[in-house]
Amino acid sequence: MRKFVLGILVFLLMFPISEIESEAAGSFKDISTNHRAYNEINYLAQGNIVSGTLDGYFRPGKVVTRGEAAAMMGRALNLNGRKRATQFSDVGSQYFASGYIQSAVEAGILTGYKDGSFKPGQIVDRGEMAVIISKAFGYEFGGTLSGAARALISRGISQGTADGSFGADQKIIRADYAIFLARAVNYKLRLTPGISYPADRSVTEDSVPLRTGPSNLYSSLGTLQTGNKVEASYAVGPWVYIRLGSKEGFIHSNYLNAPFGMGNQKILNQQMIVIDPGHGGKDPGAVGYGLKEKDVVLSTSLKLKSYLSRTPFQYKLTRETDKFIELSDRVAFAKQANANVFISVHANAYNGSANGTETYYYASNNSSADSKILASKIQGRLVTAWKLYDRGIKHGNFHVLRENTMPAVLVELGFIDNKTDNAKLASDAWRREAAKAIYWGILDYYKEKGFYVTHLYNK
Numbered sequence: 001m002r003k004f005v006l007g008i009l010v011f012l013l014m015f016p017i018s019e020i021e022s023e024a025a026g027s028f029k030d031i032s033t034n035h036r037a038y039n040e041i042n043y044l045a046q047g048n049i050v051s052g053t054l055d056g057y058f059r060p061g062k063v064v065t066r067g068e069a070a071a072m073m074g075r076a077l078n079l080n081g082r083k084r085a086t087q088f089s090d091v092g093s094q095y096f097a098s099g100y101i102q103s104a105v106e107a108g109i110l111t112g113y114k115d116g117s118f119k120p121g122q123i124v125d126r127g128e129m130a131v132i133i134s135k136a137f138g139y140e141f142g143g144t145l146s147g148a149a150r151a152l153i154s155r156g157i158s159q160g161t162a163d164g165s166f167g168a169d170q171k172i173i174r175a176d177y178a179i180f181l182a183r184a185v186n187y188k189l190r191l192t193p194g195i196s197y198p199a200d201r202s203v204t205e206d207s208v209p210l211r212t213g214p215s216n217l218y219s220s221l222g223t224l225q226t227g228n229k230v231e232a233s234y235a236v237g238p239w240v241y242i243r244l245g246s247k248e249g250f251i252h253s254n255y256l257n258a259p260f261g262m263g264n265q266k267i268l269n270q271q272m273i274v275i276d277p278g279h280g281g282k283d284p285g286a287v288g289y290g291l292k293e294k295d296v297v298l299s300t301s302l303k304l305k306s307y308l309s310r311t312p313f314q315y316k317l318t319r320e321t322d323k324f325i326e327l328s329d330r331v332a333f334a335k336q337a338n339a340n341v342f343i344s345v346h347a348n349a350y351n352g353s354a355n356g357t358e359t360y361y362y363a364s365n366n367s368s369a370d371s372k373i374l375a376s377k378i379q380g381r382l383v384t385a386w387k388l389y390d391r392g393i394k395h396g397n398f399h400v401l402r403e404n405t406m407p408a409v410l411v412e413l414g415f416i417d418n419k420t421d422n423a424k425l426a427s428d429a430w431r432r433e434a435a436k437a438i439y440w441g442i443l444d445y446y447k448e449k450g451f452y453v454t455h456l457y458n459k
């Protein structure tokens with residue numbers, strides 16, 4: 001009986017699916033089966049990642065605008081595409097890609113321009129496309145066009161151009177964008193299809209479909225069951241390409257026991273980092289060679305804020321101006337903000353005879369283990385970048401560490417009354433180095449906690 005019902009169900013389910021597939025496959029009037037991008041365009045069309053005109057044309061030779069690129073990438077990565085207000089002066093809430101643009105910016109995949117615009121109608125060239133794909137799929141590329149080109153070429157996503165260059169400034173057309181995007185999504189479409197499976201995961205529910213692409217619109221290749229041990233290769237938004245014995249395909253990361261790849265982008269968006277520049281207002285903090293601690297730590301913290309502003313993280317500062325705040329109010333602020341991480345920034349003083357960088361954490365509360373990891377990551381990055389004496393990480397019984405409930409550290413950048421340290425504390429360029437080091441330390445911490453942050457280092 002059961003088999004019979006199942007048989008009918010399978011029949012009913014298969015019929016409309018094959019109809020949809022036949023409609024999608026080869027449905028574009030201008031994409032014949034021998035078109036060079038036939039496979040890639042139709043693969044993406046199955047997942048509604050690309051679509052054509054209402055009268056059935058794909059227009060493969062048409063250039064791609066930044067707005068269109070955002071929409072296609074956003075659909076591939078399952079970003080929130082709901083039309084809404086954006087942070088850009090030239091992208092209104094009614095613009096067709098407004099939701100994808102805002103989501104892609106929040107995910108660190110796209111950036112706007114310094115003047116507050118996004119230029120959605122601007123045409124994308126191959127170089128920009130390579131950067132967008134590298135960021136979207138988390139390829140390490142060093143933040144440069146050539147690095148992004150290498151990332152794509154080495155994965156078999158792109159060839160160089162005939163003259164041996166990548167052709168970074170050539171305009172990209174829809175057929176090429178589809179080819180690159182489809183190859184990034186599905187490695188079997190690449191010029192050299194080969195991938196590794198760096199992570200082990202297990203499946204947490206029964207009857208989880210394994211699919212040919214990263215959305216429920218793609219056909220099922222079978223199902224996985226609770227406890228299946230799978231090997232994970234790469235992520236496409238919240239979907240993960242996995243292997244189980246001879247079976248391979250996409251599974252939604254919600255059904256895996258731990259985050260993998262870009263699947264935790266949402267979780268990153270939910271992390272609140274509170275930066276606490278010490279002292280302020282009537283309290284100058286330590287003083288040396290005419291320099292006040294309150295000014296040094298505020299300036300450094302504002303630079304750190306600017307790094308964080310280019311990431312999906314949420315962040316708040318206890319002060320952004322020269323004002324006095326009680327220690328208890330700093331703790332209350334962090335708790336009120338539901339901070340996941342608290343970083344207090346200070347500079348030291350001791351008769352001019354001591355020097356170097358040190359980071360404190362509170363060693364005997366519930367978040368001590370994480371506080372210690374955070375302290376050691378920040379200290380490591382600071383000592384490398386800032387090049388002052390390494391005084392190490394230490395337990396510190398400070399109010400803002402002891403009374404806070406989230407992982408919390410207090411960074412002492414250097415000794416303001418020591419001549420060598422003071423020179424760096426006084427320098428705007430060195431403060432930027434310190435801010436970047438703390439930022440990288442935060443990323444190191446999140447990386448160690450299993451978050452995907454690789455693409456954020458070169459922000």
Ligand SMILES: [Zn+2]
Nearest residue numbers: 278285346347
């Ligand atoms: Zn201080």
